Amino acid sequence: MKPAPTAPFDVPHWTDAKVHPDHHVQVLRSRYSVPTRYVGSTVRVRADSVCVRIYAGTQLVKVHARVAPGKRSTDPSNYPVGKDIAAERDVAPLIASAKKCGVHVGIYAERLLDVPLPWTRMRLVYALLRLCNKFGNGRVEAICQSALAFDVVDVQCVARMLETAKTPALPPTDERKVVALPAPRFARSTEHFATRTLAAAATKEEA
Incomplete structure (x- = not known):
């Protein structure tokens, strides 16, 4: 018997993917090229941490090294001459x-x-x-x-x-209302700030 493995098992990701007109399939947010004859068909894809294997039925048709999300792996030989x-x-x-x-x-x-x-x-x-x-x-x-x-x-x-940079939408016209704010806590009326001279003049007029 072989010795027990020391590294954890690399759990593969299996999925079905359609081959798009640009000869690529999308797997785990990355894209991998496939030979021309499979364009438009659905293939079976096995992806682990090292490589991506693409199958048509039970036949292995392409192997790519795994690339980071958002990247692509393209083999020019997958495209026809010309x-x-x-x-x-x-x-x-x-x-x-x-x-x-x-x-x-x-x-x-x-x-x-x-x-x-x-x-x-x-x-x-x-x-x-x-x-x-x-x-x-x-x-x-x-x-x-x-x-x-x-x-x-x-x-x-x-x-x-x-x-x-999108401009936030304005509220509907019928929702734009003028709201009266409450008076500040220490607000005083205008009479409170009247000068003594004006107050004296008013007293004389009354006399």
Whole structure:
């Protein structure tokens, strides 16, 4: 018999995940690429602290090293030959849509897609365009300009900045009422501050 293990058992996480058009599945807030033939299908994923194994049925189709949440692991060999050329054509109209929302929104979209595999980041540009629809082109344009000045290229950061800068809603008109405040504790009437000269004059007039 083998000696008893000294390290605790690494409990794996099992889940089903759909392969999106960008060839990636999302598991535990991270994304991993899968070969083209599985795009659109649902695969079985096993993730432990070291690696991620992706199965189609009982067949192991891809293995990735585990990455941190928010990161991605992309294998270029998962894409067909020449896909990079087609992908460039796919992202061109996406950038054009961003430029229609504002000059700096377009620049921000170009920065987001400035990677070796630009189609893997198309979702981020779609998220940026959704922010334009939600908050308006002008506000997103201003935030993108500020973010680019500090070299911050992160759509989630832009979303947080927009949420923080939201103007609080005003109460309905019928709820805006003038409320009379109670008199201060040590308030005195105007007669209390009348001068003696005025008081004497009033006495003479009465006489």
